[in-house]
Amino acid sequence: MAGAAEVPLAAEIAAGRRRRRAAFLRRLFGHGSFLIGFVIMALFVAIALAAPLIAPHSPIASDYRNLNAPPSALHWLGTDAFGRDVLSRIIYGMRVSLRIGIAVVLVTGLFGTVLGVLASYVRWLDGLVMRMLDGLMAFPGVLLAIALAAVLGPSEANAVLALSITFTPRTARVVRAGVLVVQGMPYVEAARAIGAGHGRIILRYILANALSPLIVQLTYVFAVSVVAEAILSFLGVGPPPPAPTLGNIIAEGRSSVQETWWLVTFPGMVIAVAVLGLNLMGDGLRDVLDPRQIARREGN
Amino acid sequence: MRRPGFPDSLFRLAAAAALAMAAAGSPATAQTRGGELIVVQGSNPPSLDAMTTSSQASRNINMNIYETLYGFSEGVKPIPILAEGVTISDDGLTYVFTLRRGVKFHNGKEMTARDVKASLERYRRVGATKNLLDPVADIAITGDYEVTFTMKKPTPTFLEAFSSPRAPAVIIPAEEADAEAGKTSFTGKGPYRFVEYVPDSHVTLERFDGYVADTRHDGPDGFGGRKTAYLDRVIFRIMPEPGAQVAALEAGEVHLLEQIPVPAARRLEKNPDIRLYENMPWAFLTFILNIAQPPADNPKFREAVQVALNMEAILAIATEGLYQLDHRWQYPGTTYDPGDIGADLYNLGDTERARRLLKEAGYKGEEFSILTDSNYPQHNKAAVVIAEQLRAAGINAKVKMVDWPTALNLRLQDSGWNGWTLMMGIEPYLGPVGLIATLTSPARPHFVKPDPELDALYQELISGPTVEARQATFRKIQARLYELKAIIKIGDVGLMQAARANVKGFRPFRFPRVYDVWLEE
Known part of the structure; x- marks a missing residue:
């Protein structure tokens, strides 16, 4: 039997884990792209969460004496064709985008992971599940979401459903690929050898180690959901009026871009910045979590 | 405003010169023949077989291609167009229409009584508002240029109804009268003839050089009058996006x-290359309640809705911003203007009173679904x-927005909707009969459940022997509509049109009249 000194103490293991986590966070926040993206998204989330506190006006209260007013001291970003404050509508619209983005990430993450793991871990299901998902992926993503939302009818829940159905196959593919790589690893074999159950193997040994690509994929899903929600709303199949969304603010201004440029410009800028932030974050995450890049860094 | 030192006499002279120049530029002296006019509209015409559709998109085009025996004048009075006139017997049971002679179809054939009878018999089969011929028992050819209608019973409002442009009873060649709806060759006898229709793109018309103008008039008068086609071609281009339409106009492409x-x-407004035309009033904006379903089956609830609204x-x-506040179910100043009846319930925006009425109605916060469409802003x-105002009064109002065809289908269901927003364009223009027909039996009233009292008043209206009698009946109808509160008048809506400054002779009307319009070099 090996000497007691060779067996690491529990305290040392925990300290090691803390060190690794701190190093990971240092690497993550030391990554320029990630940091900028994170700040942008943190601001987006903070504004969305604090909407009732910071929005200067109600997002749905109309004012027929103040229609299509250009930006002014009272209405910083102007008013729309209902006399509603555009800034307040954008702030609340970000809340709707955030809500839909998070809901889609949760639903997609759950179903994508379940389907991906099923396909890779239960070999006989692989062909069946993946061919079904391939069928769904044959449709261009946003087009499928538009078609589904149009069939389901305009509502926030239906927008989430449509986007989740659209993005689940892509997520499932990513999970499946990750699991296929990891499940052949010696530590998985070892876990199986010591009698670990399927649940424990999947959760503790496989998923925990195949998480990086999933996280990157879900940040991408979040970004695309925010944009896709704007597209759905723009086309009139998103949350119905008078709910403010970034897409329907733009849609309402599209027939009078020259007259009421503020209706299109400001929400458009918000969407552009949000997407930029999410992509920067995604890029940063990919760089930090990518094992080959880690290996390259460590090799250097 | 005068400039300092500008003598009064010179000022007057300048004013006189300006007037003289304006007179010199009048249409009587400046027409130019030739050219191609491009008119833009937002949607495809559902059909170019004029009698089979009541769509505005079709009417815009068709009324330049086809003509009717009688039609409305500028002042909305029936005037003969293809008819020389009509003789109505004292008992109101016989209408003898004499036809204008020498009038030619686009195929070169002269119009006779045979074409008229065949067209009207086809209208009975496929006409979109074929019930307007219901009072007619028989149509007989009583001469080469004469047709005689035998009526089932005297119908004093028949000529008005027969003149309706809603789904016009146009005259087409007898050879085409057996064609199913939409299957004719679109041969009319108007100043322009049909050339080509490419859906989602355009409809092309060409000047009909064989057109025989109605010389009884000096110029166009409503749907009739003396029409002159100056343009070689007219293209009705279909462009759904308003922003793109405006850009095309500014660029001079249309x-x-x-x-x-x-x-x-x-x-x-200040662009010298563009002229704007305001058509006011153009339509009624209305809010229709489904009185067959709770909560709007309760008159107290409907009263709450009426008083809650700030029109x-x-x-x-x-x-x-293009509107006029108007509680009347006829346009102000027209023959059947009902005066102040109902004004006390209009444009109140009284949230407190609405809340009290809701309490009396026993309203428990049931959902009130307002059906609307995404096509018409x-x-x-x-x-x-409306939903915002009703919520402020305590009604659980939700907006249900679908596309226009779906809205039209859903509102035909007895349930699934509680309110519906609708602009009524052509019906108010047609006068009280055309309007009230959509709210009474035998048609399915917009508000779903017929009101026997309103139905009886409609019968009284169409059988009123004189204008005075019908005016009195219409005042009762106006009062009944405000008692019933099943359809709520929001107000009168205008229509803004625009043209390039070199488009001359255009006068806004119920459809874009492209005759008596020319392009200045």
Whole structure:
């Protein structure tokens, strides 16, 4: 039997884990792209969460004496064709985008992971599940979401459903690929050898180690959901009026871009910045979590 | 305003010169023949077989291709167009229409009584408003240029109904009278003839050089009058996006917009290359309640809705400022103007009173679903504002927005909707009979459940022997509509049109008249 000194103490293991986590966070926040993206998204989330506190006006209260007013001291970003404050509508619209983005990430993450793991871990299901998902992926993503939302009818829940159905196959593919790589690893074999159950193997040994690509994929899903929600709303199949969304603010201004440029410009800028932030974050995450890049860094 | 040192006599001289120049530029002296006019409208015409459709998109084009025996004048009075006139027997049971001679179809054939009878028999089969011929028992050819209608019973309002442009009873060649709806060759006898229709793109018309103008008039008068085609070709281009329409007009790619958004019109007010035309009033904006379903089956609830609404706010937003407040179910100053009846219930915006009425109605917060469509901004904007105002009064109002064809289908269901926003364009223009027909039996009233009292008043209206009698009946109808509160008048809506400044002779009307219009070099 090996000497007691060779067996690491529990305290040392925990300290090691803390060190690794701190190093990971240092690497993550030391990554320029990630940091900028994170700040942008943190601001987006903070504004969305604090909407009732910071929005200067109600997002749905109309004012027929103040229609299509250009930006002014009272209405910083102007008013729309209902006399509603555009800034307040954008702030609340970000809340709707955030809500839909998070809901889609949760639903997609759950179903994508379940389907991906099923396909890779239960070999006989692989062909069946993946061919079904391939069928769904044959449709261009946003087009499928538009078609589904149009069939389901305009509502926030239906927008989430449509986007989740659209993005689940892509997520499932990513999970499946990750699991296929990891499940052949010696530590998985070892876990199986010591009698670990399927649940424990999947959760503790496989998923925990195949998480990086999933996280990157879900940040991408979040970004695309925010944009896709704007597209759905723009086309009139998103949350119905008078709910403010970034897409329907733009849609309402599209027939009078020259007259009421503020209706299109400001929400458009918000969407552009949000997407930029999410992509920067995604890029940063990919760089930090990518094992080959880690290996390259460590090799250097 | 006068400039300092500018003598009065010179000032007057300058004013006189300006007037003289204006007179010199009048249409009587400046017409130019030739050229191609491009008119833009937002949607495809559902059909170019004029009698089979009541769509405005079709009427815009068809009324330049086809003509009717009788039609409305500028002052909305029936005038003969293809008819020389009509003789009505004292008992009101016989109408003898004499026809104008020498009038030619686009195929070169002369119109005779045979074509008229065949066209009207086809109208009975496929006409979109074929019930307007219900009072007619028989149509007989009583001469080469004479047809005689035998009526089932005296119908004093028949000629008005027969003149309706809604789905016009146009005259087509007898050879085409057996064609199913939409299967004719679109041969009419108007000043322009049909050339080509490419759906989602355009409809092309060409001047009909064989057109025989009605020399009884000096110029166009409503749907009739003396029509002159100056243009070689007219293209009705289909462009759904208003922003693209305005851009095309500004760039000079098109000449005439059937409708321009009001904000764009305001921006273009000072553009010397564009002229704006205001059509006011153009339509009623209404809010229809489904009185067959709770909660609007309860008269107290409907009263709460009526008093809760601030029409000015709804109209200002829904029409982008092009509206007039009007409680009447006929346009002000027209023959059947009912005066002040109902004004005390109009445009109140009284939230407190509405709350009290809701309490009396026993309203428990059931959902009140307002059906509207995404195609007509006036409809969906009105729905959003109405919902906001009703919520302020304590009604659990939700907006249900679908596309226009779906809205038309859903409102035909007895349930699934509680309110519906609708602009009525042509019906109010037609006068009381055309309007009230849509609210009474035998048609399915817009508000679903027929009201026996209103039905009886409609019968009284169509059988009223004199205008005075019908005016008295219409006042009763106006009062009944405000008692019933099943359809709520929001107000009168205008229509803004725009043309390039070199489009001359254009006068706004119920459809873009492209005759008596020319392009200045």
